Amino acid sequence: MAEKLVGACIIGQSGGPTAVINASAYGAITAALAAEEITQVLGADHGITGVLEDKLYDMGLEDPAELAYLKNTPASELGSCRYKLADPDVDDTDYKRILEVFQKHNVRYFFYNGGNDSMDTCDKISRYMARSGWDCRVMGIPKTIDNDLFGTDHCPGFGSAAKYIATSCMEVSRDSRVYPTGQVTIIEIMGRHAGWLAGSAALGSYFGAGPDLVYLPERDFDLEAFLADVERIYKEKGCCLAAVSEGLHFADGTFVSQAKTSSTDGFGHAQLGGLAARLAEIVKERTGAKVRPIELSLLQRCGAHLASKTDVDEAELAGRTAVESAVAGETGKMVAFERGSDNNGQYVCKTILLPLSAVANAEKKVPLEWINAEGNFLTQEFIDYALPLIQGEPERPVECSLPRYAKLKKVQA
Amino acid sequence: MAEKLVGACIIGQSGGPTAVINASAYGAITAALAAEEITQVLGADHGITGVLEDKLYDMGLEDPAELAYLKNTPASELGSCRYKLADPDVDDTDYKRILEVFQKHNVRYFFYNGGNDSMDTCDKISRYMARSGWDCRVMGIPKTIDNDLFGTDHCPGFGSAAKYIATSCMEVSRDSRVYPTGQVTIIEIMGRHAGWLAGSAALGSYFGAGPDLVYLPERDFDLEAFLADVERIYKEKGCCLAAVSEGLHFADGTFVSQAKTSSTDGFGHAQLGGLAARLAEIVKERTGAKVRPIELSLLQRCGAHLASKTDVDEAELAGRTAVESAVAGETGKMVAFERGSDNNGQYVCKTILLPLSAVANAEKKVPLEWINAEGNFLTQEFIDYALPLIQGEPERPVECSLPRYAKLKKVQA
Numbered sequence: 001m002a003e004k005l006v007g008a009c010i011i012g013q014s015g016g017p018t019a020v021i022n023a024s025a026y027g028a029i030t031a032a033l034a035a036e037e038i039t040q041v042l043g044a045d046h047g048i049t050g051v052l053e054d055k056l057y058d059m060g061l062e063d064p065a066e067l068a069y070l071k072n073t074p075a076s077e078l079g080s081c082r083y084k085l086a087d088p089d090v091d092d093t094d095y096k097r098i099l100e101v102f103q104k105h106n107v108r109y110f111f112y113n114g115g116n117d118s119m120d121t122c123d124k125i126s127r128y129m130a131r132s133g134w135d136c137r138v139m140g141i142p143k144t145i146d147n148d149l150f151g152t153d154h155c156p157g158f159g160s161a162a163k164y165i166a167t168s169c170m171e172v173s174r175d176s177r178v179y180p181t182g183q184v185t186i187i188e189i190m191g192r193h194a195g196w197l198a199g200s201a202a203l204g205s206y207f208g209a210g211p212d213l214v215y216l217p218e219r220d221f222d223l224e225a226f227l228a229d230v231e232r233i234y235k236e237k238g239c240c241l242a243a244v245s246e247g248l249h250f251a252d253g254t255f256v257s258q259a260k261t262s263s264t265d266g267f268g269h270a271q272l273g274g275l276a277a278r279l280a281e282i283v284k285e286r287t288g289a290k291v292r293p294i295e296l297s298l299l300q301r302c303g304a305h306l307a308s309k310t311d312v313d314e315a316e317l318a319g320r321t322a323v324e325s326a327v328a329g330e331t332g333k334m335v336a337f338e339r340g341s342d343n344n345g346q347y348v349c350k351t352i353l354l355p356l357s358a359v360a361n362a363e364k365k366v367p368l369e370w371i372n373a374e375g376n377f378l379t380q381e382f383i384d385y386a387l388p389l390i391q392g393e394p395e396r397p398v399e400c401s402l403p404r405y406a407k408l409k410k411v412q413a
Numbered sequence: 414m415a416e417k418l419v420g421a422c423i424i425g426q427s428g429g430p431t432a433v434i435n436a437s438a439y440g441a442i443t444a445a446l447a448a449e450e451i452t453q454v455l456g457a458d459h460g461i462t463g464v465l466e467d468k469l470y471d472m473g474l475e476d477p478a479e480l481a482y483l484k485n486t487p488a489s490e491l492g493s494c495r496y497k498l499a500d501p502d503v504d505d506t507d508y509k510r511i512l513e514v515f516q517k518h519n520v521r522y523f524f525y526n527g528g529n530d531s532m533d534t535c536d537k538i539s540r541y542m543a544r545s546g547w548d549c550r551v552m553g554i555p556k557t558i559d560n561d562l563f564g565t566d567h568c569p570g571f572g573s574a575a576k577y578i579a580t581s582c583m584e585v586s587r588d589s590r591v592y593p594t595g596q597v598t599i600i601e602i603m604g605r606h607a608g609w610l611a612g613s614a615a616l617g618s619y620f621g622a623g624p625d626l627v628y629l630p631e632r633d634f635d636l637e638a639f640l641a642d643v644e645r646i647y648k649e650k651g652c653c654l655a656a657v658s659e660g661l662h663f664a665d666g667t668f669v670s671q672a673k674t675s676s677t678d679g680f681g682h683a684q685l686g687g688l689a690a691r692l693a694e695i696v697k698e699r700t701g702a703k704v705r706p707i708e709l710s711l712l713q714r715c716g717a718h719l720a721s722k723t724d725v726d727e728a729e730l731a732g733r734t735a736v737e738s739a740v741a742g743e744t745g746k747m748v749a750f751e752r753g754s755d756n757n758g759q760y761v762c763k764t765i766l767l768p769l770s771a772v773a774n775a776e777k778k779v780p781l782e783w784i785n786a787e788g789n790f791l792t793q794e795f796i797d798y799a800l801p802l803i804q805g806e807p808e809r810p811v812e813c814s815l816p817r818y819a820k821l822k823k824v825q826a
Contacts, residue, residue: 075584079591171712175487178489178492179492180462207815298598405583
């Protein structure tokens with residue numbers, strides 16, 4: 001049994017927002033408010049930058065009913081940041097300041113919700129506090145639509161983004177084939193290094209509506225093979241829907257989004273369109289077909305109206321588990337998910353704790369064997385992996401049929 | 414009481430698809446199957462082109478349970494077309510062929526679901542049949558996300574697209590302000606000539622999340638005023654979300670999407686990015702801010718998962734009314750909507766019939782007095798107009814938490 005540690009806690013959000021990062025905040029905030037060891041629950045404005053600026057909100061002053069709306073409010077409600085802490089051996093200015101703020105508010109618990117970089121931040125703070133003798137428990141809460149965090153079966157945020165992507169691709173697949181004249185449609189999906197999100201486009205295809213082709217950044221992109229795939233399907237069906245990951249790159253590592261085309265060569269068009277626009281232009285040049293590029297852009301990461309109940313519940317669970325584990329004595333860990341099945345063979349998810357140092361800066365990609373031999377679609381293994389994560393429709397509070405988001409007072413502590 | 418007219422009917426879909434055009438097809442098909450005067454219910458493959466090719470499906474052979482899924486299936490399930498019939502006085506080839514197909518199947522009722530151009534097609538067929546002595550009743554069913562059909566308070570398809578746009582803008586408004594560094598986000602919304610859809614982006618703003626600025630094509634676009642608006646809000650709030658209609662044009666009529674910028678001048682970039690990408694580049698040049706363009710593209714017109722129940726119900730009503738009115742003796746009319754209120758002051762919608770000739774090729778724009786004096790937002794009148802049209806969540810059948818669409822057999826007659 002760990003020693004009882006009494007004091008305030010800080011909860012911070014970091015990195016790119018998701019549809020459910022606020023559900024994790026809700027889980028952490030409510031668990032912290034309920035813990036007798038925790039004397040004050042502070043929300044950091046814009047993550048670690050709010051700590052550095054001593055801009056902290058007293059979450060205990062919020063209306064509990066408003067806090068509950070966090071479960072369905074997309075994007076980082078406390079504000080996020082992409083601030084990278086220096087190596088403390090090189091420059092410990094920020095760390096001294098963090099310690100000062102921790103001491104001022106008697107912060108004994110620090111919960112940080114983010115992806116790879118945020119777990120690195122978390123790890124550095126954890127080590128610094130240990131070294132400086134300030135008794136403080138530091139826990140990471142995973143988050144990323146990219147699903148590329150190491151050591152966890154999946155990440156909160158992925159399931160909802162995957163559901164948004166799969167549903168949108170199903171709808172577009174219906175829309176893009178209504179005319180007898182035919183059309184090639186290219187949908188660009190987020191994911192610089194890992195293809196989990198682009199792969200999710202294939203979920204709908206298993207239910208009769210979705211892309212014909214899906215390309216992931218785990219494989220080097222072969223432009224000629226891509227054009228041959230598109231031409232073949234366009235000839236067969238009169239239309240073709242291809243989903244592409246923004247991170248597609250050639251064998252030499254250059255991004256396909258920067259590929260030159262005959263009409264753009266040398267004029268620096270790269271800044272204007274993304275990958276889908278670029279590929280659309282190439283396909284149009286080659287096939288003469290009507291081509292429509294679509295970029296899901298921010299929509300895919302904030303699509304809370306299509307959130308997965310499984311994802312919302314697990315995000316909340318991750319936040320709650322971080323707090324409860326820290327109160328029980330854990331520190332320097334990230335909450336992670338382990339997949340299992342119940343007696344009926346149904347998906348179940350349980351939490352485990354991983355050392356922050358093992359998670360920070362590592363990256364998990366789609367296994368190559370989950371991509372088909374042609375490199376243009378996903379195998380059943382991918383579908384079996386992703387499908388349980390998009391299940392269920394959460395309660396979705398509305399006001400005049402539009403989403404009702406949390407309205408926090410954000411009273412500075 | 415009109416003479417009883419017995420024979421087959423044809424139902425066709427035309428123009429750009431919507432989230433609810435299949436709900437109108439469902440209303441028309443089920444009413445026709447129930448009408449004893451109608452001996453066979455035929456669905457035209459790809460609208461009028463399916464009639465010309467005698468490619469007609471026997472809708473009586475479909476499973477009624479599958480037909481019911483049409484209410485939640487986006488895009489034109491029978492296939493659409495953009496085929497424009499010639500003036501019959503100049504070239505009556507197509508009309509002769511249509512008459513031939515009508516006679517072959519004893520078609521006495523023709524229902525055509527579409528926008529401006531489709532009502533013109535409908536009108537021409539109606540007149541030709543009357544002139545040629547083939548007793549056939551022709552009715553138009555309105556449809557367009559653009560909401561620009563003349564003579565009707567609103568159009569089936571608009572409410573669902575408006576709800577998708579409003580909700581997406583609310584989500585993006587949350588996502589685009591999470592970082593302390595700030596961002597200008599520009600969302601491009603469909604509508605070449607009328608700003609009903611772009612205006613709908615403002616709905617969320619009245620509930621605390623949505624664009625700061627909205628620009629409609631009903632007003633000439635003033636680039637300097639736009640840049641000043643964006644800079645002012647960006648300075649005030651640290652971020653700015655502007656919704657722009659794809660149809661924005663300068664006073665001389667040229668589309669803003671073709672505006673030249675210093676880095677693109679003369680190199681023909683126009684084909685690559687749309688309006689949002691263009692404006693983003695200009696804003697970035699001017700302000701140095703991080704700018705993100707987002708194009709809602711096809712997503713906004715096929716977003717059935719966010720359909721308005723009001724819209725789905727009214728779309729079905731329009732289809733059903735067309736059939737019932739024709740059976741009762743009407744011809745040469747389009748079903749239109751009239752807005753009223755019940756004893757509690759609540760929105761009610763009733764159907765009226767308008768002569769096709771009065772609707773065809775006319776266009777209804779957003780009244781200028783519903784745009785604020787600065788030309789950068791909507792007035793309360795617009796909100797009061799649009800809000801009732803997005804109300805209610807329809808039943809949304811799912812399979813493994815993904816949409817379950819209609820699977821029709823499409824047996825050729």
